[in-house]
Amino acid sequence: MDLxxxxxxxxxxxxxxxxxxSASFAEQLAATIAVHKAKFTSGRIGLDxxxxxxxxxxxxxxxxxKTLASSAFDSRLILKNTQKFGINLxxxxxxxxxxxxxxxxxxxxxxxxxxxxxxGVDFDDLISAASYAHLIAFRPTSH
Numbered sequence: 001m002d003l004x005x006x007x008x009x010x011x012x013x014x015x016x017x018x019x020x021x022s023a024s025f026a027e028q029l030a031a032t033i034a035v036h037k038a039k040f041t042s043g044r045i046g047l048d049x050x051x052x053x054x055x056x057x058x059x060x061x062x063x064x065x066k067t068l069a070s071s072a073f074d075s076r077l078i079l080k081n082t083q084k085f086g087i088n089l090x091x092x093x094x095x096x097x098x099x100x101x102x103x104x105x106x107x108x109x110x111x112x113x114x115x116x117x118x119x120g121v122d123f124d125d126l127i128s129a130a131s132y133a134h135l136i137a138f139r140p141t142s143h
Contacts, residue, residue: 040098043091045082047073047099055099055106055121060085073106075121079130089130092123 038046038059050056055073060081062068068085071077082089099106108120 040095040102040104042094042098044085044087045078045091045095047095049104053104054111054119055104060087073119073121075126078121079126089127092127096123 038048038057040047041059041061044061044063046059046061047055048057048059057070058073058078058081059070060068062085069081071081078092079089081087082091096106105111106120107122111120
């Protein structure tokens, strides 16, 4: 082999076909990627903060802890996604306790003046409103 060919071999090594990735490895990789470690987690709901230390992103998990979706920290989106994925809103109670213990403002009246009153979510109010709406929706009608 002359020097030119040797240089070419070193610069451009032969590409050999690799064995296909096994299905179980691919599934494990996908599962690892799908699991998100939110800063705060309660049940099947997680929450991350923005750079100012305020609630920003809500994560919705399946029963195995895999991330199903995420949304902005907004009561309408939280309600929509918890209903969509069958997540109990009472998971927010534990999330609220964690945020309170960490002195994180998340209720509208706590964020007023910081991010605006429309940016907060009162978990207790959201749970109560959803429970009330559920009772009204399934109230038997009288004839």
